[in-house]
Amino acid sequence: MTAEAQSSRLRQTLSRRESDKGHEKQSHEAFFSPAPPARLAVLRLCTGIFSVLYLVLRGPHWLDISHFDSTRFLPIGVLFWLSSPLPALVFQALTVLCLLTGIAYTTGWRFRVTGPLFGLLLLLVTTYRNSWGQIFHSENLMVLHVLVIGFAPAADVCSSDRRRSSAPVPLRAFRYGWPVRLLALITVLTYLVAGLAKLHNAGFSWATGDVLLHQVAFDNMRKDAFGTVYSPLGAALVAHHWVFPPMALGSLFVELGAPLAGFSSSFARIWVPAAWLFHVGVLAFMAIVFPYPLFGVAFAAFYRVERLLEWRLLAPLVRHWT
């Protein structure tokens, strides 16, 4: 294929900034309006790279649970029916299989099979890892997003599958739009639930900042009591009570205001940075890392992420997959 033809195909396959401008207002207002295939493909790449790295970095630590006493096993979610822990070898094999399908998901290799399979395996291994008396709330959104993308046509472009296929791909289509908006909707709903939980458990007094002050103080104190790293900033700030009411109000704004971001692109432009800062604050004051939102992957569905493919740095990859 000549360079000119390649360039032309690239332009057709990826949505162009200019053509998007006219459509975007409508597409955020209409949940089911068409979108370019590259948007969903880039979301596949973002969630895939993140999940695979997460598995590589955290997986070895997860294998510790293979050695836990079986009395600690408290199955939840899709594993509620398990009466005893899985044999260590089975969990280790599932984790490795999950990692391999994750690589296939990311590269878009035989995606119709590997996409759903990775979603289900990630659900399985993370649920199992969370079935030992403590739920890690940093993994929920990643799993929900991978499940949605895994079952969506997210490998029609920029994928290994695309290299083998000569079938035409539409510039925009209904089937590429609603899964992206569903990802954004899931994101905002999880924040809404977190906000409602605060109102349910502490009422509007949560906004006074006392609950947050006590949470920051307790969490850092417990870390110190367990001989691990705590946030020196959070520890220093507990002496300054006035800091906490505005932070509490900010948290409630992010959480209870989240649904508006699902329906208004203008509000989303304010909400996404605010939600990201919220997680920066949690990291700074409590030394708790929520990597999925901190790296921006949780919020990628709010943006025209297909523009990333226009980066020169990614050009060789795009050419390879187009």
Place this chain on the structure above:
Amino acid sequence: MERKLAFLVVVAISIAVLLPAVRGFSNDGFPLSTYSMFSRDRGRISTVHTVVGLDPDGRPHRLSPDLIGGSDEIVLAAAEVSRAVREGKTRALCAAVAQRVAARAHSYPVVQVVSETYDSVAYFQGEKQPRHTQVHASCAPETSRKTGKTTWERRDKPASAVAIPRGLGAQ
């Protein structure tokens, strides 16, 4: 048809994500969660359930989450100690921690499962000594040089208040 199916999927997933809230935040789950961390008021006075190692002089030292819970996750270690205290299984936990302490050649003659009560706000203003300490179980990791096997002498006590002195060192 495709549009109707998409609509149904969107509605079903939205309901599923909201379901923990609709059900009154009663049971947390995964991946559908109540996200109720940080939502309750703990108050200033909080109790931390943990395991400490006593050196030959009787001074307590902090043990790492790995030694306490068998994993580097602090929340898993904290959950494990809390569960043991709640269910009255501190003897078994003490023995398991003692085994790990002995296996890693730490020189603590005694390991204790304790509940320490602090003023969490005052803690970072210098009040690092617990206001109250309850010892749930004590046990002694001992390694036999001849056999290489580890044995544990359990020294279970009735719950008692013991003030842990200042200067806790992390291990």
